[in-house]
Amino acid sequence: MTDAHKAMLWEALDGQKVRCDLCGHRCEIVAGKYGICRVRRNEAGVLRSHSYGSVVAVNVDPIEKKPLFHFLPGTTSLSVAAAGCNFQCEFCQNWQISQAPRTGLAVGGQAVSPEQIVSAAKAQGCASISYTYTEPTIFFELAYEASRLARGQGILNCFVSNGYMTPRAVQTIAPYLDAINVDLKAFRDETYRRVMKAGLQGVLDCLKALVEAKVWVEVTTLVVPDMNDSPEELRGIAEFIAKELGTFVPWHVTRFHGDYKMSRKAGTPLETLQMAGKIGVEAGLKYVYCGNVTGLVDENTYCPACRELLIERWGFSVRKMNLTGGKCPKCGEAIQGVWSPQ
Numbered sequence: 199m200t201d202a203h204k205a206m207l208w209e210a211l212d213g214q215k216v217r218c219d220l221c222g223h224r225c226e227i228v229a230g231k232y233g234i235c236r237v238r239r240n241e242a243g244v245l246r247s248h249s250y251g252s253v254v255a256v257n258v259d260p261i262e263k264k265p266l267f268h269f270l271p272g273t274t275s276l277s278v279a280a281a282g283c284n285f286q287c288e289f290c291q292n293w294q295i296s297q298a299p300r301t302g303l304a305v306g307g308q309a310v311s312p313e314q315i316v317s318a319a320k321a322q323g324c325a326s327i328s329y330t331y332t333e334p335t336i337f338f339e340l341a342y343e344a345s346r347l348a349r350g351q352g353i354l355n356c357f358v359s360n361g362y363m364t365p366r367a368v369q370t371i372a373p374y375l376d377a378i379n380v381d382l383k384a385f386r387d388e389t390y391r392r393v394m395k396a397g398l399q400g401v402l403d404c405l406k407a408l409v410e411a412k413v414w415v416e417v418t419t420l421v422v423p424d425m426n427d428s429p430e431e432l433r434g435i436a437e438f439i440a441k442e443l444g445t446f447v448p449w450h451v452t453r454f455h456g457d458y459k460m461s462r463k464a465g466t467p468l469e470t471l472q473m474a475g476k477i478g479v480e481a482g483l484k485y486v487y488c489g490n491v492t493g494l495v496d497e498n499t500y501c502p503a504c505r506e507l508l509i510e511r512w513g514f515s516v517r518k519m520n521l522t523g524g525k526c527p528k529c530g531e532a533i534q535g536v537w538s539p540q
């Protein structure tokens with residue numbers, strides 16, 4: 199953590215109280231206290247971010263790792279994270295850094311400016327910057343400033359997010375945000391409140407606002423045994439995506455493995471992932487991806503009209519690209535996505 203930086207998206211209330219309008223928690227915070235994320239703090243009536251300018255992870259990743267499959271396939275993305283999260287998911291795979299401000303775990307951090315992030319992306323030949331691993335909403339000011347600078351240099355920007363931004367936060371970042379992968383972790387509010395310590399409706403509203411703002415959206419559901427793996431719940435998620443976001447929005451169903459407070463839980467059976475994939479197809483989704491599962495659905499992209507193989511993937515690498523100007527070369531069907539940095 200570094201010196202506090204004045205936060206964006208909040209308002210002053212009576213008696214030095216503030217209300218943060220960055221995420222769906224909309225914390226009302228009295229002077230001297232933090233919000234739920236434990237990153238933003240009311241200091242004498244001014245909300246400040248304590249994660250600004252300090253990153254806890256920087257890596258060059260294939261964009262497929264986010265996962266973003268319809269966004270500049272085969273390119274690399276500079277991935278950056280600052281400590282903190284507004285959720286407390288019991289199965290978090292990055293809990294050491296996402297929950298650090300809450301648990302007090304020392305994670306260090308490297309001082310870095312938005313300019314340095316953009317320069318590093320350029321030096322590494324990355325087509326984009328991904329704000330990821332923890333929750334980018336919680337390091338919004340750093341992501342916002344780096345995104346603005348990156349755009350000016352022809353580098354695109356992606357969030358990998360739990361999708362709990364307020365409509366105001368979406369509108370603020372949307373002009374600079376090119377793509378986002380949002381985790382839709384369940385379709386029951388009770389599960390969100392118990393396991394994630396947040397609410398479902400805020401995520402659904404954020405997803406709709408992102409699509410409306412014309413940010414390229416892909417959705418991921420980590421299928422956790424006994425939490426969200428019933429056919430009814432998976433169908434609820436798939437039908438929400440198809441009806442409220444669009445059948446062109448890719449849905450990634452991914453395999454859970456034990457971590458954090460669910461470290462003793464068994465992984466997702468492959469049959470369950472295949473069932474989820476089948477449900478996605480039945481709901482009308484054109485692009486459903488299951489990691490490491492052969493059968494009805496897999497990690498390749500096929501033309502939804504004629505089933506021509508368009509993008510062949512192996513792990514996080516692209517083996518073959520078979521698109522002509524964003525269209526199927528066989529039947530001419532337009533394939534939605536961001537296929538070039540223009």
Ligand code: SF4
Binds near residue numbers: 221222234238
């Ligand atoms: S970002 Fe969310 S959790 Fe953090 S202070 Fe603001 S409203 Fe609260």
